[in-house]
Amino acid sequence: MLIPHLGGGGAERVMELLARRLPAEKYELHLGLITQAETGAEGLPSGVQLHALGAPRVRSGAFRLLRLIRRLKPDLILPGIFHLNFLVLLLRPLLPRRTRILARQNGTVSSALSFGGLPGYTRLLYRLLYRRADRVICQTRAMAADLAEQLGLPEDRLVVLPNPVDVEQIRRLIRLNPVPQTGFRLGPGPHLLAVGRLSREKGFDLLLRALAEVRRQFAEASLLMVGAGPEEAALKAECHALGLDRAVRFAGQVAEPWQYFQAATLFVLPSRHEGLPNALLEAAAAGVPIVALPASGGVAELLSGQLGVWLAPEVSAEALTASLLAALYALRPGERFAHPFVEPFCIDRSIRAYENLIDASLHEQWGRAIPISEGVDK
Secondary structure (H helix, E strand, O other): OEEOOOOOOHHHHHHHHHHHHOOOOOOOEEEEEOOOOOOOOOOOOOOEEEEEOOOOOOHHHHHHHHHHHHHHOOOEEOEOOHHHHHHHHHHHHHOOOOOEEEEEOOOOHHHHHHHOOOOOOHHHHHHHHHHHOOEEEEOOHHHHHHHHHHHOOOHHHEEEOOOOEOHHHHHHHHHHOOOOOOOOOOOOOOEEEEEOOOOHHHOHHHHHHHHHHHOOOOOOOEEEEEEOOOOHHHHHHHHHHOOOOOOEEEEEOOOOHHHHOOOOOEEEEOOOOOOOOHHHHHHHHOOOOEEEOOOOHHHHHHHOOOOOEEEOOOOOHHHHHHHHHHHHHHOOOOOOOOOHHHHHHEHHHHHHHHHHHHHHHHHHHOOOOOOOOOOOEO
16 A cells, blocks of 8 residues: 555545544555655554655655565555555556556545646546556545546446545544634634645635624634644635734644534635545535535535535535535534434445455456455446
């Protein structure tokens, strides 16, 4: 398994959960950390062998990664994020012949290409390199359909697997910690919570503009933004320009965002485009009411018509404002919802689906093809 480093965003958390929960008695598990220089207090199971490659950037870690792969001779490689997929698939002609590659796609390709600020050659890389993968793992059926349409990939190369979310642990930790935790002094509220990388595609600038409008009717409304990223300085400047300095708090990168769920009136997903973020699923596990923009077909499909969810009709600050106001006028103080749509993402079910796909891929590797079984959607 490969990720840039531990303690990052949703893609890193997914791979860390896989490392923790895939059966070490069945597989020899290795977790490669491309840009992390040291390992130590990560708290992963003893059966998981960590490899910190210490490259300055993912794309400059090619030779270090190739050395590691040639030394380990893995049966299967599972990169956890799209630019790592590119790197591994670029190296494929140099890898051991029997090594299988399951590329996990963590975003909707069409949206990323249109709005993600990616170089113009990215589409070409997708088209050329993803054909080298034995399977491409998508998080939703909408993401898989988009990938097939954009890249012309055969349908039998695409599988849909649910992101693993430790629903029971989140609920248990909240029960054990009934007092809301924020680290910040809270006013009367309502309190909005947003979690994600501080980058343009996550739409936090849209949320700030919406919050300024919401405060015209809810003067004490506040926002806690959890995450770090390249847009942090620009977002803080936008806060100042909108007169929101006292209403917005930046928590930085946090390993366990669940600790903020109890204090939140609403969880907000303001993304311009998104695959299916784990932060959204974790908030749903905690029962927090949700306001979201239709950041992808998968997000819209999951949330449409759900009780306790206000899904905006379009991606804009105006639509987000209207949905926030509708939610705030409808909610009772401290109201929570069951959010049954999160149940398919429970970690045991998700891990079993990944295990089924891994087993099917390994059987194919040794010339004994078997059907991809329960929990995996072709």
